Amino acid sequence: MTHLITVITAVHPPSAPYLADAYKSLLAQELLAGWDWQWVIQEDGETQEVAPHVPEDPRISFGQGRQGRAAMARTVGLSRAEGEYVKVLDADDMLAPGALARDLRALTDDPAVGWATSRVLDYLPDGSTVGFDQDPPQGPIDRGTVLQHWLDHGYRAQVHPATLFVRRDLLLALGGWMALPASEDTGLLLALSAVSRGWFSAETGLLYRKWPGQVTSQPAHADEVEREARFSVIATRARMLASMEGWRFGGS
Structure with missing residues (x-):
């Protein structure tokens, strides 16, 4: 019996050409015996511009739907997730070698x-990389620490x-990604931190592409009024989850 990791990717036309690099990084993953990946690609919208960039591979499931930004696309894509675990991979990013196996081992070793999360390198347009200088040490992350x-x-x-x-069941229990125009992944991370212990791998797990068309580089992303509104609802949700004694994963 083959066990699956579902890799989930939201994509829109500007980022679609980068799917080829994301796919190469998936093909380079070496998994534990008995494991494979499924790639769920969900277009944020219903155009004719994304499908030509989707690789042909029976492990890939491509879907389209009403436009609603990345949070909605990923959450809708969860309907096709068959894996016990879900890995996020943005369309313009690339997994580092060994990333899936390290993540999987962290969660299977400790129920x-x-x-799990891992070290990130920003991947700049000239091909150089820059790391974050304040990574935590490798190992478990206590509940509430990230918040x-x-x-x-x-x-x-x-x-x-x-x-x-x-873990897919935990992700679904929290409702997937927050219904926000941005920071939806931060909202999920903080909700997870509020109810469960996590893990950080000090080995690089992701190349985070920096390019002019990415959503986080647009002026709207830095609008102060919207930013404060996003962060307010993210913080309130996480605090409420943390305060609910019956809402704990794994007894943490």
């Missing part, structure tokens, strides 16, 4: 760990939500 760090450091988490690897 009380609900999610507190985010609140204490100007709404910046010490681990990157674009690297999330999570």
Whole structure:
């Protein structure tokens, strides 16, 4: 019997050409015996511009739907997720070698760990990379640690939500990604931190592409009024989850 990891990707036309690089990074993954991946690609919209960039592979499931930004696309894509675990991979990013196996091992070794993250390198247009100089040490992350760090450091988490690897049942129990125009992955990360222990891998797990067309580089992403609204609802949700004694994963 083959066990599956569902890799889930939201894509829109500007990022579709980068799917080829994401696919190459998936093909390079070496998994534990008895495991394989399924790639769920969900277009945010219903255009004719994305499908030509979707590789032909029986392990790939491509879908389209009403436009609603990445949070909705990923959450709708979960309807086709067959894996016990879900790995986030944005259309313009690439997995580092060994990323899936390390994430999988972290969660299978400790059933009380609900999610995993890893070190990220920014992948710049000239091909060079830049790392984050404040990564936590490798190992378990206690419940609530990420939320507190985010609140204490100007709404910046010490681990990157674009690297999330999570138990599918836990992800669904939390409702998937938050219905926000941006920071939806941060909202999920903080909700996970509120109810479960996590894991951080110090080995690089993701190349995070920096390019002019990415959503986080657009002026609207930095609008102060919207930013404060996003962060307010993210913080309130996470605090409420943390305060609910019966809402714990793995007894953490």
